[in-house]
Amino acid sequence: MLDQFMGGGTTLAEAKLLNRNAIGVDINPQSVLIAEANLQFQCETNSKILIRKGSAIDLHFIKDNRIDLICTHPPYANIIKYSQGIDGDISLLEAEDFLIVMKKAAEESYRVLKKGKVCAVMIGDIRKYGKVVPLGFRLMECFLQAGFQNKEIIIKKQHHCRSSSYWRKRSRDFLLLEHEYIFVFQK
Ligand SMILES: C[S@@+](CC[C@H](N)C(=O)[O-])C[C@H]1O[C@@H](n2cnc3c(N)ncnc32)[C@H](O)[C@@H]1O
Structure with missing residues (x-):
């Protein structure tokens, strides 16, 4: 799945919990840092999460x-x-x-x-x-x-x-x- 206005990465965190591969994009480098930190949690799934700074x-x-x-x-x-x-x-x-x-x-x-x-x-x-x-x-x-x-x-x-x-x-x-x-x- 894709969230191209990712913010702090809430949608990506849900994707990770659901074992979905996900791409998150945000124009703000601060959001990228926050999302990366928020996605650090351990869970039993093995989805691939890609976070990028960029424009929707x-x-x-x-x-x-x-x-x-x-x-x-x-x-x-x-x-x-x-x-x-x-x-x-x-x-x-x-x-x-x-x-x-x-x-x-x-x-x-x-x-x-x-x-x-x-x-x-x-x-x-x-x-x-x-x-x-x-x-x-x-x-x-x-x-x-x-x-x-x-x-x-x-x-x-x-x-x-x-x-x-x-x-x-x-x-x-x-x-x-x-x-x-x-x-x-x-x-
Ligand atoms: C409503 S917030 C998203 C909140 C997100 N759902 C969350 O849970 O944190 C909108 C986001 O869009 C980002 N944004 C603004 N312009 C953008 C653009 N051109 N491309 C990508 N992201 C952009 C802002 O930096 C902000 O993080």
Whole structure:
């Protein structure tokens, strides 16, 4: 399996426990170090785990139609910035620029995945100046335009959101965003 927005390597750790071979990619060298440390645990499986620093829009080291499963979790545009200026870090981009780059990431996902296999992507919506930005469905469009089909749309309730208690105590004229999507695309 492939997680091209690997972060600390949670998905890779699950892959290791499930005896799946896995590739993790992240633009941030700090994430690479953290993931490498997190993957050091011993278990009875003997899967191969490859961790690389790189960009989700350039997976040149993976040939076409090679991957059995993609399971990934990109940034939600610049809601959380994962670095302070790393070139190519899409967590530094406003929504529209983020979506342009994610279209390329979707095309690269389509290229490396085997036909008939699935690509699961977790993403949430964001709010800008009090107005909701439907980042989830905009991202879904990127993957559909890249050639994928929608297999499932899963709504994941978010518990213990950091900002919820802050906003609950204040008067506001908008609903809280307390869900994320897991889009399951099929090639
Ligand atoms: C939401 S986090 C992933 C969290 C991960 N699921 C975990 O369990 O730790 C998104 C990751 O995308 C990375 N990222 C940002 N731009 C990237 C790019 N162009 N290519 C690859 N990774 C990128 C960030 O460095 C961050 O680690």
